[in-house]
Amino acid sequence: MQVIHTISELRDALATHRQRGFVPTMGNLHDGHLQLVRQARELVGPAGAVVASVFVNRLQFAPHEDFDTYPRTLARDCELLEGAGCDIVFAPSENELYPELQGYKVQPPAELADILEGHFRPGFFTGVCTVVHKLFNIVQPTLAVFGKKDYQQLMVLRRMVAQMALPIEIHGGETRRSAQGLALSSRNGYLSEAEKVEALRLSRTLKSLIAHWQAGERDVAAMEADALRSLRDAGWVPDYITLRRQHDLGPAVEGQPLVALGAAKLGSTRLIDNLEI
Ligand code: PAF
Numbered sequence: 001m002q003v004i005h006t007i008s009e010l011r012d013a014l015a016t017h018r019q020r021g022f023v024p025t026m027g028n029l030h031d032g033h034l035q036l037v038r039q040a041r042e043l044v045g046p047a048g049a050v051v052a053s054v055f056v057n058r059l060q061f062a063p064h065e066d067f068d069t070y071p072r073t074l075a076r077d078c079e080l081l082e083g084a085g086c087d088i089v090f091a092p093s094e095n096e097l098y099p100e101l102q103g104y105k106v107q108p109p110a111e112l113a114d115i116l117e118g119h120f121r122p123g124f125f126t127g128v129c130t131v132v133h134k135l136f137n138i139v140q141p142t143l144a145v146f147g148k149k150d151y152q153q154l155m156v157l158r159r160m161v162a163q164m165a166l167p168i169e170i171h172g173g174e175t176r177r178s179a180q181g182l183a184l185s186s187r188n189g190y191l192s193e194a195e196k197v198e199a200l201r202l203s204r205t206l207k208s209l210i211a212h213w214q215a216g217e218r219d220v221a222a223m224e225a226d227a228l229r230s231l232r233d234a235g236w237v238p239d240y241i242t243l244r245r246q247h248d249l250g251p252a253v254e255g256q257p258l259v260a261l262g263a264a265k266l267g268s269t270r271l272i273d274n275l276e277i
Contacts, residue, residue: 001078001081001082001086001087001088001089002087002088002089003078003088003089003091004088004089004090004091005090005091005092005093005096006092006096007092007096007138010051010088010090010138010139011138013088014049014051014088014139014140017048017049018048018142019044019045019047019048019049019142020044020048020049020050020051020139020140020141020142020143021040021041021043021044021048021049021050021051021141021142021143021144021145022040022050022051022052022053022135022136022139022141022143022144022145022168023036023037023040023050023051023052023053023086023144023145024052024053024055024131024132024135024144024146025052025053025054025055025077026054026055026056026057026070026186027054027055027056027071027072027073027074027077027091027186028070028071028072028073028077028186028189029054029073029076029077029080029081029186030176030184030185030186030188031176031184032147032149032173032175032176032183032184032185033052033080033147034080034081034083034084035173035174035176036145036146036147036173037050037052037081037084037085037086037145038084038085039145039171039173040143040144040145040171041084041085041086043143043145043169043171044142044143048142049087049088050085050086050087050088051086051087051088051089051090051139051141052081052086052088052089052090053089053090053091053092053135053139054074054077054089054090054091055090055091055092055097055131055135056070056072057127057128057131058094058098058127059098059102059105059126059127059130059131060123060124060125060127060128060131061127062121062122062123062124065121066187070186071186071189074091077089090135090138090139097131097134102130102134104130105126105129105130106126106129106130106133106160107126107129108125108126108129108156108159108160109159112125112152112155112156112159112248112249113125113126113129113156115152115249116152116240116242116249116261116263117152117153117263117272118152119240120239120240120263125152125153125156128153128156128157129156129157129160132157132160133160133164133166136166136168141168142167142168142169143168143169143170143171144168144169144170144171145170145171145172145173146170146171146172146173147172147173147175148172148173148174148175148274148276149175149183149184149185149272149273149274150272151249151259151261151274152249152261154170154172155247155248155249157170158170175273175274177203180197180200181200181203181204182196182199182200182203183203183271183272183273185271185272187269187270187271188269188271190268190269191266191267191269192267195266195267195269198234198235198266199266199271201231201234201236202231202236202262202264202266202271202273203273203275205227205230205231205241205262206227206241206260206261206262206273206274206275207260207275208227208230209223209224209227209241209243209260210243210258210260210275210277213243213252213258213277214277218254220242220243220251220252223243224240224241224242224243227241227262228240228241231264235266236264236265236266237264237265238262238263238264238265239263239264239265239270240261240262240263241260241261241262241264242260242261242262243258243259243260244258244259244260244261245257245258245259246258246259246276249261257276257277258276258277259274259275259276259277260274260275260277261273261274262274
């Protein structure tokens with residue numbers, strides 16, 4: 001496996017590979033990321049190249065968020081990536097990816113990107129779309145794999161690729177969970193042992209929202225309000241708990257595939273999770 005830090009070296013290394021599977025990450029990897037790499041390997045075949053990027057993208061962090069403290073663990077990430085079948089790690093410096101102020105940005109439409117995560121993290125999806133579009137231009141992958149854990153991100157990026165006619169297949173990777181059911185996340189490292197147990201309440205709350213829908217309840221606003229209340233009663237600060245249509249995250253409607261999504265702060269750690277029906 002090669003570890004490459006510059007765009008020109010990456011382009012040289014990729015020149016002979018037509019089939020390229022790409023997994024963009026911000027590092028501090030866990031088994032969820034490695035599963036995306038294994039999926040990319042499977043999809044691209046033994047002759048294709050699997051590229052993973054490791055870059056903590058300043059553009060998607062608000063000033064009060066954890067950009068400065070976000071764990072940077074490149075040496076360990078590279079070991080894990082090699083074990084998962086990655087061929088090339090692209091780990092550019094900030095100066096390599098943003099040598100000047102990134103004034104040109106990719107702005108996703110408000111109806112997709114200013115709801116849910118985008119409502120609570122204004123500008124987040126512009127930061128994500130801008131860096132992913134730029135990474136796509138650099139790597140020029142034939143396919144890319146993103147985790148379903150960041151459900152809205154996957155949807156926003158799928159639409160970007162479709163609207164911009166980028167010749168890249170986008171694949172979603174299933175969320176990996178601990179044996180107890182906690183969705184793996186780089187931010188779980190911020191949780192104390194007691195918080196790791198309490199954190200399971202988020203997926204339990206989403207399961208219970210789904211159970212109410214499956215039992216025939218249709219007052220979604222009341223169901224969501226109950227779910228928010230139960231999290232607040234347990235000391236959480238929830239941003240949203242909601243039941244939506246899968247394809248565009250519009251309101252839940254009978255007969256369409258749905259997804260329950262939630263984001264909430266436990267102590268100082270913001271967690272997100274989702275479950276498809
Ligand atoms: O999901 C992430 O880790 C990031 O949002 C991504 C897609 C690597 C862009 O920085």
